[in-house]
Amino acid sequence: MSASMEAVRRLMDLRHRGRAEDLPQVLAEAAPLLDAEAVTVLLVDYGQEALHPLRGTVLDTATTLAVEDTLAGRAFTTARHQWNDDGMLWLPLLHGAERLGVLEFRVKAPPPLPVQHDLEVIAALVAELIASRRFYGDAVEHTRRRMPMQLAAEIIWNQLPPLTFAVDGTMVTAVLEPCYEVGGDAFDYAANGDVLHVALFDTVGHGISASALTTLTLNTYRNARRSGLSLLDTCRSIDKWIRAQYPGAFVTALVAELDIATGAYRRISAGHPAELFLRDGRALPMLPTPNALPLGLGHMLRRVPQVIEVQLEPGDALVLYTDGITEARDASGTLFGVEQLSEFMLRTLGAGIPAPETMRRLIQTIVSYEQGELRDDATAAMLQWRRH
The missing domain is CATH 3.60.40.10 (PPM-type phosphatase domain)
Structure with missing residues (x-):
């Protein structure tokens, strides 16, 4: 089994058990299999102004990023991957046509095209898991809300x-x-x-x-x-x-x-x-x-x-x-x-x-x-x- 398929298998296990807030830990464990130092889910808030680490993420490895004027935001707004010279890759999290946020990879070098395709599969799977697991807990809602909701x-x-x-x-x-x-x-x-x-x-x-x-x-x-x-x-x-x-x-x-x-x-x-x-x-x-x-x-x-x-x-x-x-x-x-x-x-x-x-x-x-x-x-x- 290839390393990327092993990462997919671990994520697929969440279909039958686990919550959305368990995703950060599974992605942290799967990151080495994807030749990444870290993989982070960033969800857009209700106002669609910023991208926030999914609840359960270790916050010293992730940060909130504005939608405007950031590469992560551009990945969200254009639904296309973005890359910077510091080894950060952002892929859009799309559930169908619905924009959920971005998946952030910290890597040592730009991944070759076949690996990038594997990462796109991972991003699609993560989006599906967020959409299907969000109703079994409040982690997604806690992440997306930036103030109390009436x-x-x-x-x-x-x-x-x-x-x-x-x-x-x-x-x-x-x-x-x-x-x-x-x-x-x-x-x-x-x-x-x-x-x-x-x-x-x-x-x-x-x-x-x-x-x-x-x-x-x-x-x-x-x-x-x-x-x-x-x-x-x-x-x-x-x-x-x-x-x-x-x-x-x-x-x-x-x-x-x-x-x-x-x-x-x-x-x-x-x-x-x-x-x-x-x-x-x-x-x-x-x-x-x-x-x-x-x-x-x-x-x-x-x-x-x-x-x-x-x-x-x-x-x-x-x-x-x-x-x-x-x-x-x-x-x-x-x-x-x-x-x-x-x-x-x-x-x-x-x-x-x-x-x-x-x-x-x-x-x-x-x-x-x-x-x-x-x-x-x-x-x-x-x-x-x-x-x-």
């Missing part, structure tokens, strides 16, 4: 899917702030056959009451989707349950379906801002919005909501967002606005920045625009379609 935010984050997902060239990627206090915004998606379901919700209110309403909304949406209901009947179901459980409350929403094979996009906007529609470096006219009342208020209008349909072209992007993005204000009170959002997205995507990194930079820009203190939850999701 209960409302705890409830919401436990409801959400991973920030990024890709299938057959199509990608959906999202961001959510303030990550430690959010309570009213949420997103969801699911790929079933050739259909990618995507939804964005903005609940009235803040705190625990908003997170409870958001939880009902998310789970009613999933129940309707899994029951095979149409977009129209899905919105009707959510509307009914909100009205029954929280009379007078409401949720604005974009509920959409994308046919991954053909690019046919269908959606209902329930009192929600229209998504940006980007194609070939320009913004196309926005889709009609709203075409339904906010969910929970549907009984006030007898007209049946219209399902808006549009045919996407390969490379098209749709950016869904809550008003916390466009209504962010700078020190002078000037709104960030739809035009500035559109300019940011076109400029960043036009520079070849990957979609997940574009969204990370967007939310950092919004937080900076409001001097670090968001007045409202700010959530956005981007859907990119490519023909498979």
